[in-house]
Amino acid sequence: MPGAVSSTLINGQAADSLPLSDRALAYGDGLFETMRVVAGGVPLWSRHLRRLRRGCQALRLDLPAVELGAEIEAMALRLGDGVIKLVLSRGSGPRGYAIPSETQPTRILYALPAPTYPLAHAEEGVQLFPCQTRLAQQPLLAGIKHLNRLEQVLARSEWQCDQYAEGLVCDQLGQPVECTMSNLFLRLAEGWVTPELTQCGVQGVMRDLLIEAAAQAGDPVQVRPVGFPELLTAHEVMCCNTLFGVWPVVQLEDRRWAVGPHTRRMQSLAKQAYL
């Protein structure tokens, strides 16, 4: 890949492998963040840190915020442009679910090239695959970006062809929740709506940013449960994450949407976050 810089750190030291006693491997016992690096900085770091803090509370994990801040700052400076992925694991421990009393969290950082999504995804919009995999309802883990991601792996494995840039994922009741790697927004007659994520789903950093930015721009986003028929009646649909910003959704099965002005406005709000 042109300009690819790949390097990995564990607890601030260059390393390319993890002790087999780590609980992220054993139980997915930890959190992760995927952060856009622009011109040697991580513009949304404070928001990623906020989500990490929520995740650490949910998992009763100590957050090594000072070390992470310093390590990510230095890595971003070296990387210039690209992606930093952080895995924050509970750390090493003996076999068994019980959390060892002296465990120290393990900080794993990956410096990666920027993803190479086709420009057409943002300009002309994307088609969603209708995933059959449904998300389980677990309020204790909803919203946070933990490492138990088999549901996303299964949902993403349902299609292979490039025709679909993303997949729509519903909960056990068949209500739309999010896409496999991004959040979902619907433009209804009443304004923007995005599904509530108190039972399942990942509360994206870009989702939070757009909710705030749209409110400041006088066009607030409602956060509430969304029905599948409601999705089909939407005037515009979009998905968002911190890596690609906003993609208009132009097709889901037989339903087609045009790329509308409200989505274009959200795209420009997303872009401003990286200036």
Add this chain to the structure above:
Amino acid sequence: MPGAVSSTLINGQAADSLPLSDRALAYGDGLFETMRVVAGGVPLWSRHLRRLRRGCQALRLDLPAVELGAEIEAMALRLGDGVIKLVLSRGSGPRGYAIPSETQPTRILYALPAPTYPLAHAEEGVQLFPCQTRLAQQPLLAGIKHLNRLEQVLARSEWQCDQYAEGLVCDQLGQPVECTMSNLFLRLAEGWVTPELTQCGVQGVMRDLLIEAAAQAGDPVQVRPVGFPELLTAHEVMCCNTLFGVWPVVQLEDRRWAVGPHTRRMQSLAKQAYL
């Protein structure tokens, strides 16, 4: 630890660390098994293999059965008595949920000493902690022993004191499902009952063995949903796994049970499996 033999293999080679690109670390994308080793063999290997096969089907993972069989056989011979833990990961891959087309599963084996549970647990019975953590309902993952175990980690973290050897875990409806590391059996007037695990829970190898052995002994186990009030009306309660066999349950909050003859019988059926 006396007689502790700890060694680890990755794909048959001695190794103590895992590449940071492994998907077990990234997403908990894989399965595990914890197997009792007795006199240089794994008496329940064929049952563990059967569960692995089911897990591989659910996760669309290739099962390297021949390699695993050979590696586990050799490791058990060296170990003599103890525990072998297997982690079968999807293998290495780039960032992203999509399963890479050329991925090879990673086989990770741990040779561990036998657990040192107090003998009194089996003889006099154990007290269950009533966990508040409830299991999410996800039929796509129910029953298999995958690596997404944050629910078990959270449930097990609810108590620290030795007074409780295990914890009772219910589903989102408040119905008893299992314990944090073992399965649950109730002796009712109608006979043995164990909760159905089609929505959540792990289908234990010892649970399957006891269901078969009890049926052969003319005392079949019903597999069906169990209500919490029903648990309280049970004459006897027990939990089981392949490491400790059967523990009588003698207390859950205010409810106390005696260790009854039906549980003693199950204990002897479990012991026969290791002869």
